[in-house]
Amino acid sequence: MAKSEDLPRRATLKEVAKAAGVSLASASYAINGAGSVGEATREHILKVAAELGYRPNQSAKAMKTGKTGAIGLILPDLTNPFFPSLAQVVIQAARAHGYSVFLTDTEGSAEAEERAVNLMIDHGVDGVIWFPIADDGPVGKLIEGVPTVVLDRNLPGYDVIQADYADGGRLAAEHLLAAGHVNIGVISGPHAASSARQRAEAAISAVRERGNLVWHVHNAYSLDLEPEVTKALESRTATAVITGADLIAIGAMRHIRSMGLVVPDDVSVVGFDDIPWAQLHTPALTTIDMPVEDMAAAAVEALIRRMSARGEPRRRVVFNVELISRDSVRFLA
Amino acid sequence: MAKSEDLPRRATLKEVAKAAGVSLASASYAINGAGSVGEATREHILKVAAELGYRPNQSAKAMKTGKTGAIGLILPDLTNPFFPSLAQVVIQAARAHGYSVFLTDTEGSAEAEERAVNLMIDHGVDGVIWFPIADDGPVGKLIEGVPTVVLDRNLPGYDVIQADYADGGRLAAEHLLAAGHVNIGVISGPHAASSARQRAEAAISAVRERGNLVWHVHNAYSLDLEPEVTKALESRTATAVITGADLIAIGAMRHIRSMGLVVPDDVSVVGFDDIPWAQLHTPALTTIDMPVEDMAAAAVEALIRRMSARGEPRRRVVFNVELISRDSVRFLA
DNA sequence: CGCTGCCCATGAAAGGTTTCACGTCCTGGC
DNA sequence: GCCAGGACGTGAAACCTTTCATGGGCAGCG
Known part of the structure; x- marks a missing residue:
């Protein structure tokens, strides 16, 4: 690579206009395809601009138009x-x-x-x-x-x-119920996020309809589980858990394994999001895909x-x- | 939320200056902490600016200074x-x-x-x-x-x-050799990347020193393996493979598993990068960590x-x- | 008491672009 | 052959900021 010339200063529109022998206004119009410029003139201006390697100064443009792009x-x-x-x-x-x-x-x-x-x-x-x-x-x-x-x-x-988070929550719950699970736990995302609440609420009400909600805890969107969550898992009261995110699901599976249990034989897990890891994980994670x-x-x-x-x-x-x-x-x- | 007022136009420096009863220049100096402005004046200007919710127009600033931030x-x-x-x-x-x-x-x-x-x-x-x-x-x-x-x-x-890619490649090779592997394959990253070449070359020369390089193929930085690569894997000539990236390693492990073999019992794999998945994967991936x-x-x-x-x-x-x-x-x- | 010099403060130019308002010239219709 | 109007082109203002060059006033020194 050549050493950078310290001043390859970019051509300005004014220079283009001068080089093309037209006014600033015409140059601007030609380049923006606005205003009225004769076909021949436009082409000429464009050619000159290209030769000079003209690139509009976005800052100036932004200042005029208020649009930064x-x-x-x-x-x-x-x-x-x-x-x-x-x-x-x-x-x-x-x-x-x-x-x-x-x-x-x-x-x-x-x-x-x-x-x-x-x-x-x-x-x-x-x-x-x-x-x-x-x-x-x-x-x-x-x-x-x-x-x-x-x-x-x-x-x-x-x-x-x-x-459609509510639908996702419902889908997850019904999938587990249909698979014969009764005692189900829910690890939902952070309280503060309404989307997390929607997932959880729909899942919970579906679980309650035909099964048994054994616990409901919260966790950040992270692999690391909060004490409340590990405690719930360790209570071993649920044969299946619905999580608010794949990341949480993977964290949960990791913890379940560390308890000496195996997924899905001992505990089933469903995630939410279908992140790329979901299918790479062993076992591959059943989850809710959103587009x-x-x-x-x-x-x-x-x-x-x-x-x-x-x-x-x-x-x-x-x-x-x-x-x-x-x-x-x-x-x- | 209130409906957006259509014109909450941001205050300009000129307005601040006027409101503060000073010149444009003083206002600018006060706000940028440059120039010479009396302590009292500066404070006053700053106060007025805050009241008006003044935020500098970066486009204009950029135009003057040539720096966009x-x-x-x-x-x-x-x-x-x-x-x-x-x-x-x-x-x-x-x-x-x-x-x-x-x-x-x-x-x-x-x-x-x-x-x-x-x-x-x-x-x-x-x-x-x-x-x-x-x-x-x-x-x-x-x-x-x-x-x-x-x-x-x-x-x-x-x-x-x-x-230090070369060192990484060498480390990987020596680790495998020390573990007793002799027949080693290498899947390196794309030809076009010199960093990939460095990793591979160092690995290969270390392998050759005390072991046996059974094949060397290339793959994009991706989970999906190219035919050349799957063919190499299927030749079953290597008991260990060095890959140019964790993503490739994981792709390879997936393929190895699909062949009915198990990692590491049948084939050992080492990655490069130490991406987050590396330790989440089953089996957890031995890899080269870069900071x-x-x-x-x-x-x-x-x-x-x-x-x-x-x-x-x-x-x-x-x-x-x-x-x-x-x-x-x-x-x- | 006068002058030098410093501290504050200001006016104005500049930076590159868009766009409004206007002027010129030519065309076509009558 | 005239005039209306369209097509093409232009000058200049405006956008908001930074910064240079300049000036007024006041303190301190001689």
């Missing part, structure tokens, strides 16, 4: 494999529309979320896709004024993309619509979920 | 669990320095990489952290002029952050230095790697 993506935790796939699709979809994405990871903490969002807004994003950490929190305020679509939570006033890619794409689409039509009524899109039956559930005779 | 992070594939951890640390470290990060995923394709980089540069980043897909490719050109640090590859002319977090932090640090001191000679930092012995290697009597 960037969107923000606020995610709780990249370390949870659920999110990278989401991020990947958002990034690709955004790029397809000419947007770059600012990604931020809020480390599961509300202050970090706040700092992150602040920084993002200061840096000027045209819109935000937000996967909230909790249902409340200070962040909503900050985002006000920036077109936003919310993932996972049904926050009032925002465009929302969700999966992450579709949801991510829908989020971008919704955001793009929202950015150009701020007045429209909010929309809420709910995606169907599906139970994927693998090897972590035992079918009792 | 954003850095770009170019990663091959978020779906490979190696990268999210990297991204997470980069994002956090960058934020700690007041930078937002544009993340882009190049989907493993060189054109996508090029498009992504273009978009990023257009959107104006002050610096780039780049994990190249291949050693060559057109992208280097684009990046010219933007301070850049390169991860993983020793690209001439750039600041470089690497791990991703440290490397990510070092990359940000190097970039920050480079951005403020463009002239300095390039630096190359090489991190040590370490073999983590788990359950995927059988110790022969």
